Amino acid sequence: MKHLAGRLGALLAVVAVIGLLPRLTRTDPALTILHARYADRPPTPETLDAIRAETGLDGGPAQVLGDWLRGLLHGDLGVSWVSGQPIAPDVMSALGVSLSLMGVSLAVAVLLAAALAAGTLRRGARRRIVTTRAGTSAAVLAALPEFLLAAVLATVLAVRLGWFPALGWGTPGQAVLPALAMGVPAGALLGRLLDDALPAAFAEPWARSAAAGGLPGRRIARHALHRTLPGLLPQIGMVVVGLTGGAVAVETLYAVPGLGSTALGAALAQDLPVLQACVLLLLLLGAVAGGGARLATRALLGPALRDGNLPALVPPKLPARRPLLAGAVVLAVLLAAVTLAGLLRDPLQVDAAARLAAPSATHPLGTDSLGRDLLARLGHGAARTVLTAVAVSAATLVLGLVLGAVRAGALTETANALPAVLTGLVVAGIAGPGPWGAAAAVTAVAWAPLAAHTSALYAQERAAPHLAAARSLGAGRWHLARRHLLPAVLPPVLRHAVLRVPAIALALASLGFLGLGTPAPAPEWGRMLSENMPYAERAPWSVLAPAAALAVLGALAVLTAAAVQGRNRNRAGAA
Known part of the structure; x- marks a missing residue:
């Protein structure tokens, strides 16, 4: 019952954030409505106040949330700010x-x-x-x-x-x-x-x-x-x-x-x-x-086994990790080579005479619709994406360690069940599209697996006999944390965070593809893919080049994780 209450509370908190979006946004909702519906009117204070009163946005956060929730209970989803019609x-x-x-x-x-x-x-x-x-x-x-x-x-x-x-x-x-x-x-x-x-x-x-x-x-x-x-x-x-x-x-x-x-x-x-x-x-x-x-x-x-009496399946022995690790190394070297080759070129140089040019010695991967070199944009986009993914991974590591140590189980499960795209939409509604919003959206959910890992290791270590012995000898809380808990918890969670860097890079790319990440003309793999889709028939290489780079990134994530998991599982089986 306590677990169910925690999950319900976390879900209600998410619903409350959605209901408060009009109050959380950094832009004035009245200005948005004015520009959409009454473009011929000047944005005078009187006009804006009238729009706020008409839409119920003149009240405080509690009133805005309460009005939205009451509307939901009556089946009223509200009125569009742009069209003025019921939603x-x-x-x-x-x-x-x-x-x-x-x-x-x-x-x-x-x-x-x-x-x-x-x-x-x-x-x-x-x-x-x-x-x-x-x-x-x-x-x-x-x-x-x-x-x-x-x-x-x-x-x-x-x-x-x-x-x-x-x-x-x-x-x-x-x-x-x-x-x-x-x-x-x-x-x-x-x-x-x-x-x-x-x-x-x-x-x-x-x-x-x-x-x-x-x-x-x-x-x-x-x-x-x-x-x-x-x-x-x-x-x-x-x-x-x-x-x-x-x-x-x-x-x-x-x-x-x-x-x-x-x-x-x-x-x-x-x-x-x-x-x-x-x-x-x-x-x-x-x-x-x-x-x-x-x-x-x-x-x-059935009733006989639903209370946890069903024994867990023993996982099979995974394939040898050497082929997996070798594949990961090959892909990492390939990705690094493309990145270095692209960094030596200008990603913003426009050659109007070479628009949508096929791959050649001058442009090894071809050009996009503006005549920009795809290899250059892939290389600079990789550097940008990887650096952002590393920064997001560092933030998720800190959040995962802290929230895992305090055992925020219900919050962890709720965050783990939220796709990054949905949080990206919410963040875009609050702060508008942009690289910082995309990074915040991915960070808001990517900490959950690390928190679950931290919580499991923390509980396991607290039950270890050597910790009880240290306590009986008078060790204090900070000594136990510094000498016992952190050395046991931090290294595996840190390795877990490093393994998740490619997956985080893919999540950032998905937001870039939707236009919620880095704005043009900066090179970003997801945005490159969406920008070049209208030219897929005439210049398929403009789509397949960023697609291949993203596919290599996904394969690298899987092979690295499988190699590490196979080593750990096979060690456990040998023991």
Whole structure:
């Protein structure tokens, strides 16, 4: 009950921040409304005061929040600052589109997960030695952000090959590419998790006893799948939460009139009532998905096992870390070489005669629509992105250590369930788009995994016998922290933070792709991808160059993490 109250309190705090957006924004809402609706009127104090009184913005924060919450209870989502029309009809229509897209994307994810795990189930049914087969390729695919996959699919399948429509919504063909862009990374994640869990299930004593007793292999495989699902269902809930964040970029790229694209347009236009409604509905979708996954898990386990009596699956031994580490080193060297080569060039030099030029000796990766060298922009963008990611990682490390030590469990779970894109929209609504806002948005959620890691290590170390012995000898609190707790907690959490730098760089790139990060003309990988999408048919290299760089970054993150995880897990198994 205490845990549930904590999670509810954290969720209500997030809802309160959304409700207070009109008071938190650094711009005057009355000016926004005046410029949108009454452009011919001068911004006199009397006019602005009249607009505030008309919209209820003349009260304090408590009144603004109270009016918004009362409107929600009566089904009133407010009035758009830009159009002056009620929000509810358009937002509910967008909700229906987003639910349809998420449903199709989830179906794609489930089918892909089943395909990835089918070989393992087949070998288990035939009573062969079962090992995980989904491998690192599935993990790399799962690490690719939706906006990157959406851009590549649109460039190759829609623009170059013409197999599917590139824009719009309403026909089955228009749903294919958005569903693939959102469903493939989710399905790769679920398939990898399922494929990792099945060998451990087939190796348990019940499976060997069933096989020895003559139980058909298909029934054993079915029971093994049932054994793994309780651990997988919470991940399905997290996948749906991830779909809410991925919908923003995918809907925007494919011109799908859903909640994601509506929220982004509202954030860029500072139409905060529309942004409030969209972000709130996206959060509710994620909360409902998480709650549904927990209920499904309890129903699947039954009363005998739902209280924690189900033994944990022993994870299989991971592949040798040397090939993974070698792959990570190769990718790191490649990325460093591209960065150094690009840093020697001018990323802002415009050559109008070489607009959209193909790769050549002068421009090894070609040029963009303004004639700027893509290699130069990739190199300078890498330096900018990596430096920002390192700074954000340092901030998340401090936050993770502090909040993990005080065991802010409910806050950690809430932050971990919020996609960075949603926090980016909220920050953009408060401070406007910009690099500092993007960094703050990623920092606001990226600390959660580090805090959970810190909390687990802190609890483990506090229960260690040597700490009790030091206490009995009269050691004080600061001595225990300096000599025992910090040396045990800080190094592994620091390594964890370093491993998360590429993932944070991808999160920053996703915000740049949406126009919420570094503004033009500064080079930034996500913005490069979005700027060059209109020229994908004429100059596909202008899209594929930043896409390849982002894909290498995602693969580097996966290979490095897998190498370290494999070393740690195999050490534990040997011990």
